[in-house]
Amino acid sequence: MYKEKFIHSPWVIGILFALWFLFIPPVIAIVLIMKRNKEMKKAEAYWKENNFDDVVNFKGKIDTLNEEIGNLTTRKEEIEQQLESYKPVTDAIEIRAALMKKIDELNTESEALSKQISDSSLLIDLEKSKETINKDIQALETKKSSVNSEVNDLRNQLILMNNELEMQSFGFYSPKYGFENSEAYQSKLNDIRQEQKKMVKDKTATFHRLDWTIGDDKRKGREFILDTIKLILRAFNNECDNIITKVKFNNVDASEQRIRKVYEELNKLTDMQQVSITSGYLKLKIEELYLKYEFEQKKQEEKEEQMEIKERMREEAKALKELEKAKEKVEKEEKHFEQAISKLQEQISETDASKQAKLLEKLRELEEQLEETRKNKKDVLFRVQNTRAGYVYIISNIGSFGENVFKIGMTRRLEPLDRVRELGDASVPFLFDVHGMIFSDDAPALENALHKAFADRRVNKVNERKEFFRVSLTEIEEVVKKNHNKTVEFTKLAEAEEYRQSAALEKERILEAV
The missing domain is CATH 1.20.1440 (de novo design (two linked rop proteins))
Known part of the structure; x- marks a missing residue:
């Protein structure tokens, strides 16, 4: 703006007017006022011509920038609070994007201010003001960089949090202690x-x-x-x-x-x-x-192990009960046939030779039945004495688990299909299909061999008590042949009657809807 000369100052002019009685001083005062007004207009025109008004407004813009930086800092603190309360990641990213946009705008304004200040460097009287403005802008740039850095840190924290939550959602955990119980x-x-x-x-x-x-x-x-x-x-x-x-x-x-x-x-x-x-x-x-x-x-x-042990104990108790009943039955049948044979022999000895032919034929039938009963008794006694004898079963349920998923288990029941029917209770939507039923003198060993062979094919790789495997029936046959010296027949096709009927009804329903 206009810098007033000493001679044009109001108190000098005032003194000249005070000497009015000398006549010449008032005239000089009037001339000085005219020159002062002329120089003021000239300075004003020069000021407007060089756009110095914009420079005067720099301080106001700096105050605005300071206020916006303060707002940014407040927004940054809000983001930190949102992170602490695990606010959804998308909200934090949107806030960060808004901050980045605002910072870009500040950067643009700062560049424009720097350019304007550079253009005003010809003004000697404003040199000091320009230096002050430059310092303020540098301070703002530093603060902007600090805010930008903190926003980037927050973004990195969000990325790490996302990665961590993604990994945790899969439940990956390596035990640090591994105690036995x-x-x-x-x-x-x-x-x-x-x-x-x-x-x-x-x-x-x-x-x-x-x-x-x-x-x-x-x-x-x-x-x-x-x-x-x-x-x-x-x-x-x-x-x-x-x-x-x-x-x-x-x-x-x-x-x-x-x-x-x-x-x-x-x-x-x-x-x-x-x-x-x-x-x-x-x-x-x-x-x-x-x-x-x-x-x-x-x-x-x-807890799961105890449940499994209890389940095995119940299964063993059922098997033992069945074996005891079977033993009583065959012993009763054996005694019955022995008594019948004894009576028939007495009858033959008292009968004429002409009538003995039919009785001898009946005696042979009874002796064959007694031999078959004694053979059954021997098998039952073997099963009672040998607690490892039993059946290894290979079953599937394509309606529940899909193709090529088999359960490989073991039972000591005399009627192993009873165990299969129990597994197909209300806990699964369809009954199991039996693909193989293998009697073995050491059923646990055969079952264990199959489980080991397909350990990498387990459906549940965490809980080994779940005996489901994603494997082909051909592969199961090959392992059975290596570990079992008797001929075993496998049923290739799963009947899955209820599943196939359900699928057909669903297909019919869809066609009717179309």
Whole structure:
């Protein structure tokens, strides 16, 4: 703007007018006023011609930029809060995109301001203002870079979180301890918790100083620090207990990260008091997390094992009961035929030779039946004495599990089809089809050989007690021949009567709808 000369100042002109009685001073004052107005108009025209008004507005724009940077910082904090509460990732990405767009706009405005300031460098009187503006712009650029960097960090955190949640959704977890039973896990858990209690009792769970003073009172300062220790440990323990209680296969890694985040946040809150939880105490809490998870997993496995043992015991009891009944039956039949033969022999000895032919024929029939009964008795006694004898069955259920999925199991029942019918109860929509029923003196060994041969084809690769395999019947035949020296017949085609009828009815329904 116009820089007023000394001679044109109002107080100089005022003095000249005060000397009006001399006549000449007022004339000079009028001339000075005219020159002052002329120079002011000239300066104003020069100012407008060179667009100096825009430069004057730079400070206002800088204030606007500062306000927008403040808004960006607020938005950044909102994103962090959303991340802490696990707000959907898409919302955070949209916010980040909006921030990036706003930052690009700020960058464009900053470049425009820099250009305008460069063009105004010819003004000597505004050189100082230009330097100030440049410094402000540099500060804004620095702040913009900082915000941009933090937004990128938030984006990386979101990407890592997405990857972590995706991996956890598949339930991949490698055991860290691998104890044999739940008692070992419980014992280790108790040891870990005792270590935690000892650290709290010995005051080694936190870093702290007890030489604080409040109003020159050391006792109050000490009590203040001890109360702070109690508060931070209580908060940390409560948070950890809540996380550990809810740990599952799909959130175990995220649970560890939550414990670490709580640890960092609580330590920041008590930074002024110079009180912080030690890394050793944090390590014990993380060990407790994984021990608790594996402990619950092991308990579930043991529960399933007990259920399987009970199921086998029930199956063995049914088989034994059937064998005992069969034994009683054949023994009764044997005794019956022996008595019948004895009576017939007495009758033959008392009958004339001319009438003995029919009786001898009847005697041969009874002796054949007795021999067959004794053979059956021998088989039954063998089954009773040999607890490993039984049937290995290969069955399918294409309506429930699809093609080329077979269940390979074992039963000691005298009537193995009874076991197959039990498996096809209300828990599956269709009955099982039998493709092979193999009697073996060592049925568990044959079953185990088949399971090992197709271990990599298990449908359930986690729970080996589920005996379903995705394999062809031809491959099963080959393994059976290698491990069984008797001829076995396999039924290739699955009858699947109910399934095929259901499929036909569904097809008919669709055609009628069309």
